[in-house]
Amino acid sequence: MGTVVEAANKGANGSILEKRKPTIVFVLGGPGSGKGTQCANIVEHYGYTHLSAGDLLRAEIKSGSENGTMIQNMIKEGKIVPSEVTIKLLQRAMEESGKDKFLIDGFPRNEENRAAFEKVTGMEPSFVLYFDCPEEEMERRLLSRNQGREDDNIETIRKRFKVFLESSLPVINYYDAKGKVRKIDAARPIEEVFASVKAIFEPKNEKAD
Numbered sequence: 001m002g003t004v005v006e007a008a009n010k011g012a013n014g015s016i017l018e019k020r021k022p023t024i025v026f027v028l029g030g031p032g033s034g035k036g037t038q039c040a041n042i043v044e045h046y047g048y049t050h051l052s053a054g055d056l057l058r059a060e061i062k063s064g065s066e067n068g069t070m071i072q073n074m075i076k077e078g079k080i081v082p083s084e085v086t087i088k089l090l091q092r093a094m095e096e097s098g099k100d101k102f103l104i105d106g107f108p109r110n111e112e113n114r115a116a117f118e119k120v121t122g123m124e125p126s127f128v129l130y131f132d133c134p135e136e137e138m139e140r141r142l143l144s145r146n147q148g149r150e151d152d153n154i155e156t157i158r159k160r161f162k163v164f165l166e167s168s169l170p171v172i173n174y175y176d177a178k179g180k181v182r183k184i185d186a187a188r189p190i191e192e193v194f195a196s197v198k199a200i201f202e203p204k205n206e207k208a209d
């Protein structure tokens, strides 16, 4: 039974993840659009495991890994770290969690990230949550985030906005063409945004009338 699904999920590396067939939701949106904030809410209500690609990369810098300096420099410049580095961290985190429902926050950030992830893991997202927010609002939020991040300064923020428009939006457009994007107006208060998020995660009542 399920041979068609199994074939569709089969990736190139024989990973245990294939056997578990995890559910994946990509959480995308510009820097400061509220991805991390809303992911925390989703985890609380819907039992997903939150994996922030940015957090994994920052942890990798702290761990003193051989890639640490390269990653740090790229983040400081708002550039996208090579796929193989980020994908390895995501795969490891998924494996180690022992869980099977993931919010992947802030990845894929460009078409190459996306294609490499799908190829290496053999997985596609169930859907993509896209937090849509104007730059002025994102800029305000980032400048008052106060997490001591090296990239939350106006110079790097401008670079991140440019990278988002040029490289990350095409990923959203790609999934939109496949009918997989759930777009949310993220320029509202946190609770209002979460109300829209809930409507996406709640099971549909087919017989509602």
Ligand SMILES: Nc1ncnc2c1ncn2[C@@H]1O[C@H](COP(=O)(O)OP(=O)(O)O)[C@@H](O)[C@H]1O
Residues within 6 Å of the ligand: 029, 030, 031, 032, 033, 034, 035, 036, 037, 038, 141, 142, 144, 145, 146, 186, 187, 188, 189, 190, 191, 193
């Ligand atoms: N809807 C919102 N309205 C106002 N501030 C918000 C909202 N969502 C998040 N924030 C704040 O904006 C900053 C960036 O949010 P965060 O969730 O870290 O965004 P992202 O992960 O997309 O960069 C944080 O300080 C957060 O508390």
Ligand SMILES: O=c1ccn([C@@H]2O[C@H](COP(=O)(O)OP(=O)(O)O)[C@@H](O)[C@H]2O)c(=O)[nH]1
Residues within 6 Å of the ligand: 030, 031, 032, 035, 036, 052, 053, 054, 055, 057, 074, 075, 076, 077, 078, 079, 080, 081, 082, 086, 105, 106, 107, 108, 109, 151, 160
């Ligand atoms: O898949 C990823 C995710 C993040 N980053 C880098 O990490 C930074 C911070 O990402 P994060 O998602 O934490 O920032 P946010 O958008 O949440 O503010 C980005 O600007 C990139 O330089 C990356 O290269 N690849």
Ligand SMILES: [Mg+2]
Residues within 6 Å of the ligand: 035, 036, 052, 054, 106
């Ligand atoms: Mg974040």
